[in-house]
Amino acid sequence: MQTLDLLISDGWSDYELLDSGVGRKLERFGAVTVVRPEAQALWNPRLPQQDWDSAHAVFEYQGKGENWREQRAHPAQWTMRYADLQFVARLTPFRHVGVFPEQAAQWDWASDLIRRRAKPRVLNLFAYTGLASVAAAQAGAQVTHLDASKAAVEWAKENQAACALPSGSIRWIIDDALKFVRREARRGVQYDGIIMDPPAFGRGTQGQVWQFSESFPMLLSECRQILSPNPLFVLITTYDIRASATMLYNTLSELMTGFAGSVTAGEQVLRETSAGRLLSTSIYARWSPDPEQ
Numbered sequence: 001m002q003t004l005d006l007l008i009s010d011g012w013s014d015y016e017l018l019d020s021g022v023g024r025k026l027e028r029f030g031a032v033t034v035v036r037p038e039a040q041a042l043w044n045p046r047l048p049q050q051d052w053d054s055a056h057a058v059f060e061y062q063g064k065g066e067n068w069r070e071q072r073a074h075p076a077q078w079t080m081r082y083a084d085l086q087f088v089a090r091l092t093p094f095r096h097v098g099v100f101p102e103q104a105a106q107w108d109w110a111s112d113l114i115r116r117r118a119k120p121r122v123l124n125l126f127a128y129t130g131l132a133s134v135a136a137a138q139a140g141a142q143v144t145h146l147d148a149s150k151a152a153v154e155w156a157k158e159n160q161a162a163c164a165l166p167s168g169s170i171r172w173i174i175d176d177a178l179k180f181v182r183r184e185a186r187r188g189v190q191y192d193g194i195i196m197d198p199p200a201f202g203r204g205t206q207g208q209v210w211q212f213s214e215s216f217p218m219l220l221s222e223c224r225q226i227l228s229p230n231p232l233f234v235l236i237t238t239y240d241i242r243a244s245a246t247m248l249y250n251t252l253s254e255l256m257t258g259f260a261g262s263v264t265a266g267e268q269v270l271r272e273t274s275a276g277r278l279l280s281t282s283i284y285a286r287w288s289p290d291p292e293q
């Protein structure tokens with residue numbers, strides 16, 4: 001196996017990892033600064049305490065569970081930009097802000113590949129607020145976006161509208177990922193590109209349990225059935241801390257056996273501005289065809 005890569009999403013101006021340490025991170029999303037728990041940040045912050053104290057909101061334990069503690073007024077929702085993408089950010093009770101900034105390098109990578117083909121078909125599973133879907137549609141793909149959460153799909157539609165993409169440019173599916181892929185396989189539907197960000201644990205629309213270690217191998221073997229004969233890419237990311245990039249490398253290599261291309265894998269990292277340290281957020285593996293293809 002090749003060495004693992006560190007993939008840094010450093011093309012942002014609307015997002016910044018300002019500082020990190022003592023199990024927390026200080027981030028800027030547009031003009032709004034927030035403090036969130038960060039299990040990886042087992043070092044010490046470099047910015048003065050007053051910088052942390054002046055954040056707009058802090059996500060923390062509050063007696064009845066975790067939630068945001070507002071420290072300064074900020075808009076309930078606001079628009080952010082990355083390259084040609086525009087999208088809506090807001091603080092959710094699940095500590096998310098509607099964007100995982102470390103994914104931006106993957107949007108760039110997938111978009112570059114999509115531009116090489118005429119209207120490739122791309123499936124985005126566990127697609128959340130749909131920034132990968134919108135980036136793929138902007139690059140010219142016919143996108144199928146799937147998430148089990150109706151609220152997440154509604155948010156993704158807001159992001160499609162924020163980018164002024166035509167309403168038919170993305171097919172929206174609210175369903176269980178495994179159930180949908182099985183159905184597509186039965187119908188003979190094929191995709192040139194597959195993006196997936198499977199969680200450690202999740203639920204489908206009819207309560208189907210998604211448990212990474214059991215469900216992920218099943219999903220991958222179904223994905224083989226829906227890949228077109230000349231695939232453009234497969235991208236897997238996950239935030240399940242028990243999973244490893246080496247495991248993703250091995251499973252994706254197995255999935256793509258017989259196709260001429262290569263797999264790379266590693267960690268998705270952000271660089272903090274305070275001291276330049278890299279913060280690992282998640283892992284990935286991705287396959288693309290050999291360049292002459």
Ligand SMILES: C[S@@+](CC[C@H](N)C(=O)[O-])C[C@H]1O[C@@H](n2cnc3c(N)ncnc32)[C@H](O)[C@@H]1O
Binds near residue numbers: 126148149
């Ligand atoms: C970690 S989020 C994905 C983040 C997103 N890819 C991004 O980078 O912005 C996981 C998503 O998986 C969805 N999900 C969980 N279980 C699912 C299932 N069984 N089928 C489909 N979607 C599911 C959740 O609703 C959630 O939106």
